[in-house]
Amino acid sequence: MQLGFLVDLHLCMGCKGCEIACKVENEVPLSTWRLRVKYVDVGTFPETKRTFTPLRCNHCANAPCERICPVSALHYIDNGIVNIDKERCIGCAGCVMACPYGAIYIDPQTQTADKCTYCAHRIASSMMPACVVACPVQANIFGDLDDKTSNISKYIMENQGDVQVRKPEKGTDPHHFYVGGGNVTLNPLASFRAEGHSLFNELKHLPIGGHH
C-alpha cells in the first residue's frame, strides 16, 4: 500500500476548511502550518483570476527529509507515509533545510520538527485525513496508489494529461499530485511576493521588561 493525495485545483474554492480541520485535528500551534491554502492572483484588472493551492507534505518516495534526519525521527511507515517521531527528534532542522516544498517547520511548543502526516493516526483507525473530511467540494482525493481501483488511481488515469507534481526536477518522487495546476500555482518562483499578504502578523512574543 502506498497512500497518496491528489488535489483537483479546478474544484478548490479556497475556503480553507482543510486548513482549519488540520489545525484542530493535529493541534497545530499558531504561526505554524501543516497544511495551508495559498492564494495567487493572476492577470490585470479587470481580467483577473484568483487561484487556490493547498500545500502540504508530499510524502515523497525518495524523501530528502527522511534521508537527512540523523536519528530516524522522520521515517517511513508501511503505507508510504513519512511519519515523524517527535520524542526522538533533536531539532537539528536538517529536514527543514532539505524539504524542497517548505513543508516542515519547528513546532514552537515542542521545539521539534513537525509536518503533515496524512493524519497517520486517523488512517490507523481506517479514517480519512481531517482535510479530506472537511473539504466541501471533495477537491482532496486520498487513497492507495498501488490499488488500480482506488479513487485516486482512477482520478489519475482519467486526468492523465493534467496530473502534475511540485518540483519534479528534485527527484523526490512525491506521493502528492495536482490536477489543474500550472506554473503559477505550483512554482513559487513564478509569482510576485509582496510583503503584507501573510496570514497573521509577526507579533509572536510578549516583550518583557520593555515597551513595544
Place this chain on the structure above:
Amino acid sequence: MVHTALEATNAVVTLDVALPGIVWGWIITMNMWAKSIGTGVIFLLFYLLKKYPDAAENLRFPVTVVSLVFIHIFLFFTVIDLHQMFRFWHIFFHPHWTSAITVGAWIVTIMVLVLFGMAFASFIKKDNKLFDKLLGWAVVLAVPVTLYTAAIMAESTARELWQMPTEAVQMLLAATLAGSATMILLGEKLPYEAKRDLGIVLGMSALIAFIVYMSELVFGPMKAEEVMATLEFVKGDGEYATMFWIGQTMAFIAPMVLVWLSVANKSVSLLKLAAILALAGLWITKHVWLVIPQLLNMS
C-alpha cells in the same frame, strides 16, 4: 521571486503564510568557521613536521591544543543550535546512517579522541613517535570532518545553491585557508621559509576559493532557476550584496595581494595582516553563503 515571475501573468501572492526566515543562522556559521580552523591546523602541522621537522618540533602540543579548542567550539555551536540540545545523545543511540549529520558526528568523536591522544603523547608522555603516528590518523580523520558539512549541505535538497562537489572543495579550501592563517599567527618562531610556505598555502587557497565563488556567481544562474533567484541576494542592490563583497575582499582578494607583497618584500607583518583578514573574511563569506538560500520561498 520577482525576477522570474512573468509580466504577462502578473501573478501576485495575495494570501499566504509568512516566510519561515533563517533557520540556520550565525551559530552554524560559527560551527563551520571554527571547524575550518580546528582541522586546518592539523593539515598544516603535518606539512610543517614533514618539511621543517626541527623548526616545527615545538608546535606539536600548542597546535594540538588549538585544534582541540576550535573543534570543541565547533561542537559547542553544533549542540546549542539544536532545538532539543539535551537529546544530542540520540545521534549515538538511534543513528541513521544515510544522514551526513550522523556520520559526521561519529567521525568527529573519533577525531577528538585522537586529538586527546596527541595531547597525551606530546605533553605527558613526551613521545614524538607516538604523536606523529596519531597525527597521521588525525589528518585522515580531519578530511571527512571538514567535508561532512558539505555533505549536509548537499543533502539539503531544497537549497539548490549548495552543490557537491563545489561545497566539498570550498570546505577543504576553507580548512587550508584558516589553518595556514592560524599557523602564521601561531608560528612566531618558525623560519621565514616556513612562514612563506604557509603564506603560499594561504594565497593559493584564497585564489582557488575566489575563483570557485566567482564561477558560481556567473555560471550558476545559467543552470538553475533557484540558483538564479538565490544569487540575486548578493548581486546589484541585493540584501546581502555588500556583506558578500566585504567577505570576498577580506577572505580572498586582500590576502592574495598581501601574500604576494609579503613574498616580494619578505615581510612577515604583511603575512600576519593577511592571516587576520582571511580569518575574519572567511566567517563573513561562509555566513552569506549559508543564509541566502534560506531567504528563498520554497512553496
